[in-house]
Amino acid sequence: LRNPSTDIPILLKEQLPPHFPYQITLNLINHALNTPLTPHNFTLSQVKHLYPEVEFLYPNPPNYIKGFIDLIFFHQNQYFLLDWKTNLLPSYDTATLQQAMTEHDYHLQSSLYQTALTRYLSQTHTPAPLAGTYYIFLRGLPTSGVLFLANN
Helix, strand or coil: CCCHHHHHHHHHHHHCCCCCCHHHHHHHHHHHHHCCCCCCCCCHHHCCEEEEEEEEEEEECCEEEEEEEEEEEEECCEEEEEEEECCCCCCCCHHHHHHHHHHCCHHHHHHHHHHHHHHHHHHHCCCCCEEEEEEEEHHHCCCCCEEEEECC
16 A cells, blocks of 8 residues: 555455445554554554465375464564454453464464464565564454564
8 A cells, every 4th residue: 555544445345245334344444554453553554564364385294284464574673473463352451362372273373473483484585584473363453452472
């Protein structure tokens, strides 16, 4: 997008199915782009290198692991993974997010994503490290709903 603040409303008006609520969808997108990604000090709207819907496939004997990463981004000389979640939770505080992570096995998902990106970066000789994975629970934005798992 050349200028997200003007392009997003136009794109939504052109592309959003009529049964989707325009203003609610626009607010959700704006929150996703402008909520600070704690513990770091930036928002997605400040990130220049975004790679959405990245497919991966790698061997894990005796099978293969295949999937899609919602978003990979490069910022401040580090790579980050991001996974969007729409879970309806009783609250979006850290304890509730951690409980959802355990109940839905998102820690395993994060490990698979980190392995996929680490393998890719090792093959491309990219010197930048993988910082970790963001889980963004969209219904909690803009006041809560952001959980960061640092790369181990």
